Amino acid sequence: MIEVSDLVKVYPGGTKAVSGINFAVREGEFFGFLGPNGAGKSTTLKILSTLLKKTSGTVKVAGYDVDHDGMRVRQSIGFAMQEVGLDDLATGKDFLVLQGLLYKLSEHESKKRANELLEMMELTYAANRKVGTYSGGMRRRIDLLGALIHRPKLLFLDEPTTGLDPQSRLAIWDYLKRINKDGVTIVLTTQIMEEADRLCERLAIIDVGTIVAEGSPDMLKAQVGGDVVSITIGTAAAHATDEMKAKAKGILTARPGVISATEQNGAMLVTVKDGGSAAPDLMRSLIEGGIHVSNIAVSEPTLDDVFLKLTGKKIRSDSTGGDAMDSAMRAFMGLKKR
């Protein structure tokens, strides 16, 4: 469905957003790009959807070359962008009908399909209201419906649930799973671990314009090589000093079975085989070394741990709030990500 090789995008200012990525997506697959802001996810989707011109490389989407067959590519795909693109003065229904007409449906088909979609996303009650009066979640949903109007075989979603409340998020996830089961190939980008984990069959982890790992979520998590034991050292009254942290790291890495130990926000994150049975030993050795342990937790590795292992940093400190704030700021300052 998608074949990308050696894709490079350098913006006019000289910023290299994508530096030579290769990937392929099979028909019917649910594929995800996971990475932080500025990793090159949006740029990649914009090139795939013909909104941006690539600098070099080859890109084939739905069997068509994006440079020579842009019109056919656009007819084959639906794309819900990171920032919704709505006509605030149009009613929800008029917006969808126009989308249908532009995707070559007849007036009759467009209206029928618009009603069907509104029904499905439970927006029928607001069909004749101006889009400008919609809430954030409703705007997201109507925007997504606009991308589905022509029943595309391939759907691009750029952070489809970022900034949404948990309820709307779950509703969109359910819907995406359903249409994927019906045969729609989906490519999404996300910064939300849970989203990548629950939806995507295959993931590409992307950072500073490069794909650093690719595989199923389980495969990627297995790369971490064990469980993650998170140990908070110091007390609420006396936070751990850098010296204490360094000492703790030394003690922990010396224990048998420990693969790695890093410090994140005052907690020591230890990757170890069989975390449950290793935890008591780790705790004891720290206490014997004179380090106060205030909390200990064992978890299976998450995609965040994968990202941390591969790039040495977290995707983002907080999994939901940050980006909504970000886009609110952008909107406030009148800036647009392009």
Next chain:
Amino acid sequence: MLEIARETYYLYRRNFITWVKMPALVIPSIFISIFLFLVFGASFDGVVTLPGFPIDDYNAFVTGMIIVQAVVFSGSDAGFALVTDIASGFFDKQLLAPINRMSILFGQLLMAGTRALLQTVVIVLVAIALGVEFKTGVPGIIAIIIVSAGFGITWSCLGIIIALQSKSAQATQASFILFFPLIFLTDAFMPEEFLSGWFKVAVMINPVTYVLGGIRAMVISGWDWTPIAHGLWALLGLTVPLVTLATWLYRRSTA
């Protein structure tokens, strides 16, 4: 070819509905036209008695000016509509659709023509109500409306050019202050023979003078082909470079 006409029509229809839904944009332009008739009619009423003034009804003299100012002042509307769509992301949505991207520009220009046409119809009706006699009769009125619609499309290209260069709604609207003088640097209020000095020079090189002259001739003198031809040449002289530049910039920014 058929496809682009179909796409242009749907986008044009959407632009039209959007425009109608914004009374704040529609009503002032109608109000201003009526207001100008009343003010100019009252304040310049005496000048028609000056020896050499071409006509004894000042309202008839100023009708052309009121039509031209309405078109010039709504010249930023198409550009403004375009930047609004760019800012809201709806423009990207249109670019994503499997359409000829020129139809987005054509939809805006067609809307600009429609706006100029409707404004002219309103002004003509007000003029008739005020007793203005169109010397060229109904065919002349139709010709005036068509020329004005064409002028509306041409002048809107200027707004589109500014919008594409600035990508800012405020800049697009504000920049039209710069075109404000073009209405006053004409023989809009006084026949050319009454003017002198630098003002007369500015008036003579301003293309708007000739477009206005052509329209005014159709109102006050009948089918007087010299000013009408000058008007059409001036319009053509504006249309070719402005449409070419707007199309080129648009193509460049969407390619």
